[in-house]
Amino acid sequence: MSKIGFIGLGIMGRPMAGHLMAAGHELVTYVKGGSLNNELAEKGMVALDSPKAVAEQAEIIITMVPDTPDVEEVLLGEQGVIEGLKPGTLVIDMSSIAPIPTQAIAKRITDAGGEFLDAPVSGGEGGAINAALTIMVGGPEASFQRALPVLEVMGKTITLIGDHGAGQICKVANQIVVALTIQATAEGLLFASKAGADVSKVREALLGGLAQSKILDVHGERMINRTFDPGFRIRLHQKDLNLALESARTLDLSLPGTANAQQLFQGCAANGGADWDHAGLVRALEELANHEIGS
The missing domain is CATH 1.10.1040.10 (N-(1-d-carboxylethyl)-l-norvaline Dehydrogenase; domain 2)
Incomplete structure (x- = not known):
């Protein structure tokens, strides 16, 4: 089982994170300007004080936030994931954002020694709750294979589309x-x-x-x-x-x-x-x- 940082606990992220914990993974998170959902806290999720702190503890990091600037802030901003990134950490962005900025984010993460996949989802709240999401992935084959056991906990149809940005x-x-x-x-x-x-x-x-x-x-x-x-x-x-x-x-x-x-x-x-x-x-x-x- 992996130690996973999961940032973005909205309508979709909450059930996705819940499935990962039910599968035995240990989860940490960062909640900007709010508090950790009680149900997730009771299941063992731990909130840290920054995305950097999440990166310092996790071997896989998943982001599920609303838009391109949110991903850039969490991953590349002050106290962001990139500042605490350990060599070989796999970053999976499951948000739906613009393809060209995704490619730039992927380069920053890989240049810093990490691996990156863009893996946006379809299926809505029902798909998230039922672990039946369609997941569209962009990135290297080796990173995809590494991520697949984790993605399979949250989705049913998981396809590697191509290189970075292809998922978006x-x-x-x-x-x-x-x-x-x-x-x-x-x-x-x-x-x-x-x-x-x-x-x-x-x-x-x-x-x-x-x-x-x-x-x-x-x-x-x-x-x-x-x-x-x-x-x-x-x-x-x-x-x-x-x-x-x-x-x-x-x-x-x-x-x-x-x-x-x-x-x-x-x-x-x-x-x-x-x-x-x-x-x-x-x-x-x-x-x-x-x-x-x-x-």
């Missing part, structure tokens, strides 16, 4: 597909509802055909039942789509569907919905239609 590229692609599928699900169910059909029966029928998807199953039900507690917050999906659109500009690539989904998320955020589950995108469409699904 895959995650951006994932978020494009997820956003557009949420939008398609919302539009289909909204059409059916306003046209007068029983939207629950429509969803049931669609799940048996080519339109079937996990999003239609899980988020379609959320839309019908009006359950928009996160999940995965709209503001975080907005961040991911910003990464997609910024990268598309550098690639001279047009992503019109992604841009439209981002505008619908922005409509939700403008109406107080930045912390709704991303299935709440349907509310922006309902506002345009002057009709709520199921009404």
Whole structure:
């Protein structure tokens, strides 16, 4: 079993860390401006006073924080992981951040004597709770094989995509597909509802055909039942789509569907919905239609 530093104990990180402790790993953490979750503390997790202190004790370090600047602060900032990094320490960033900064972070960590993997995840809170995450990895094969027993505790589908940054590229692609599928699900169910059909029966029928998807199953039900507690917050999906659109500009690539989904998320955020589950995108469409699904 390994001594693991796990930094980032939010909606996703808490259950992920819990699975690692249940598997017998010893965990330490750093909680910025807060206190350690009681449940994790009772299971044996220990909070230290800085990311540097975490690095001084851990042989593997996992970060699961919201955005690129957060990863840079934890890993490379004052009292950051890099200041306490021991030779051969494996750093696994499971956050969803920009690919190019990821490559720069990887170089800093490896130049300091560590190993680095970018390993963003998909599956939301349910996937984290059920240890069923999809994990998309970028980095060297040897580091991937070293990390695999740890990643398998948290996920089911674990794929080495390519070198540093490739995991984040895959995650951006994932978020494009997820956003557009949420939008398609919302539009289909909204059409059916306003046209007068029983939207629950429509969803049931669609799940048996080519339109079937996990999003239609899980988020379609959320839309019908009006359950928009996160999940995965709209503001975080907005961040991911910003990464997609910024990268598309550098690639001279047009992503019109992604841009439209981002505008619908922005409509939700403008109406107080930045912390709704991303299935709440349907509310922006309902506002345009002057009709709520199921009404």
